[in-house]
Amino acid sequence: MTSSAPTAERRIAGSRIALMSVFLSRLAQFATFPFIYSFVVGSGASPVLAGVVVALSAITSALVGLGGGVLADRRCEVAVIGLCNLALATLLLLLQISFAVHVLILFSALFGAIQGCLDPATQLSLAKQRTTYESRRSFGARYYVINLAAAIGPVLGALIFEHAQIWPVFAISALLVGVAGLSLPHRADTPPPGPARAAPLHDILAALRHYRGGILSVTLIMVAYAQMTTTFSHHIITSLGYGIEFYAGLMVFHAGLILFGQPLVLNLLARAQFVQTITLGLLALGLGLLLPALASGPHGRAVLVAAMFCFTVGEVLVLPSSNALFAELSPQDTKALALSLYNLSRLGLAAGPILGSVIVETLGFPALCALSALAAAGGTMGLVRMSRREETASG
Template sequence: MSGFFAKWHPAVIVIVSGTLFTRAAFFMTMPFLAIYLYSEKGIDPSMVGLIIGISALTGTFGGFFGGYLSDRIGRVPVMTAAIFTWSVVFIGFAIADATWHFFLLNMLNGLCRSWFEPISRALLADVTTKENRLRVFNARYFAINVGAAIGPVVGTQLGTSSSTKAFYITALAYLLYALLIVVTLKGHASELARGEEKKFSMKSALRVLVNDKVLAFFLIGNTIVMMAQSQMDTTLAQYIGNAPQFENGVKLFAYLVVTNAITVLVLQFPVTNYINRFQPMNALRFGSIAFSLALLGFGLSTNWIFLVISMIFLTVGEIIVFVMSDVLLDDLAPEHMRGTYFGAMSFRSIGFSAGPWIGGMLLSTFGFEHGFYVFGCLTLISLLALPFFQYGEGIRKTLAEQQSAST
């Protein structure tokens, strides 16, 4: 870590370090939100799914606009505005009571996340050489999962599924992160602006995105994969917390979240080093298969051992999809539209939005006693991502061959 801090740009250090602490705070609260809404507020599972899913829906278009805006006016101002607002949102979660309050707050939560996350990744790419970007994206993802390993354990101790005090702690963590960004990066404004192009319009940005067929197939496939990944914090949380075959379900789910994080810490670099030998789109197909196997495993599990094994499969898929998606987008994006392209990835949030609702409907239909039917249906849906990644890779190869022949 000392070598990491000595080598990289201050923006990389701030984002990676801040990501670790804010994600620890985030995972103290948000993985337990579905359980909190159901058990403490008495909200129906399908309605809980809608509340959780609305976050991703607002982020779908918000991320593209935020990425475009960061290319126009700068990364740091947009990031700072988003994270200050994010801090206020977590205070809102602590004092909210009515169902519509949670809808509104989670809408803002999704908007803040869709602005901050892709812009921070674009900023990392701006200040890092191309050959080092995979390493930096890995470091950021590693920090996320260190936080994810710490947060649920603390959240369990704080009783987040039935208490609101962890939301105040999360709000404070995000406020401190915002202040750190402002203070640390203030002296690098002109340097950070070099990666930003201010001369293209929203119309021209949309035209480029619409005509990029590889990006289109990637986004559709990724949307389906995100539908599978979204089940962890919503459908799986409610299922394990309430299914009669699992004792101490809330604590068991917390340990599964920790398993997810620890597996990333152990396997992230071996998996990414291995998968990097494949074309990004093919790697995404492997990740999609891992997600499908994980969902099927959750439906078949009757004890904690099989749940842990299934979570490991889900984690492997998560590692591949999250890291390789950034690599693919960086390859596809023109230099002056990097923020717009990374923002366009927010369109996959349609999967994050639809996934919790679909999972909630399946739970309401089949009940907590019939996990196989719930997760079996989700497995079949998640497999639909495979042909889109295959088509996208085919187009990518054709374009590469045409470009090679023309030169």
């Protein structure tokens, strides 16, 4: 009985390190990338180049993440977290040297690569809980700290780009988390040596085949999710004429609902069945995506507030639950790889604005709302099917 205590202590410590690491990396992300596009364009470069600089991070994160998942599965994930934070500390010091465009290109690519390795390692650490309830609460906490970073990051970013000497605070914080991660003992619960493992490429290809339905489902949800901060925002500000101040107020409302309401919602639903949680989230998310089509009427502002409320509730229920689903259904020895495949769905955030713009220009904004709701519904029902298929296979 006493031999399990170190493992439990390590699990708790690893989860705390993972959450601190997620918060720091996302804080750095939200403090820099909203300003990088404007900074690159302001330096005289083309908007196309600025878009490439920003998108580079998502591309390298998705590609490197596959190798990062294999690395976390085959090595101690907490050590991977520590090394990634040491790398993050070094990278943040890079912006202390220069804000030149070529430096920002390098920063974006390397930041994505670090995050690609970091995310599956932190998710694996959070997935190592004794019960499904604890696992879902851990992924809910991860989602919460990401949104907390999203609320704080842009404010810090404005100060950082005006007073670059704030960057060492980020670097020192990342360094401390890195040292803490490296100081934790390696796996106390490592199983005895078994048969030789397949080559990493074999693991990746096998996982891609097995989880292709789940990856497509989450990507569809991300395509729909991306509309709220791109095509929908443009429509609200310009086409409806409500202005940037009203849209900014909607986003503050969105952030406030997540920061103050998410812990309550997740505590109530963490013990519920996945299908119940995801279905309720689908109804809320779909309604939040459909209602903006009705915002051109006399009560347009009230309709948009109601839409944002529904959208946020759906987001809180669907996104953490889908992440936890991949963690719950994946085998223990390839869990981080499965979670890195989940992170491939971020490519939907890049494709979403492009697809949304084409739909608005060809079919109109109401059609975009309907198709976004359909995409979210298709993705969500795909996750339900994935859950039931795995339950049938294991039963």
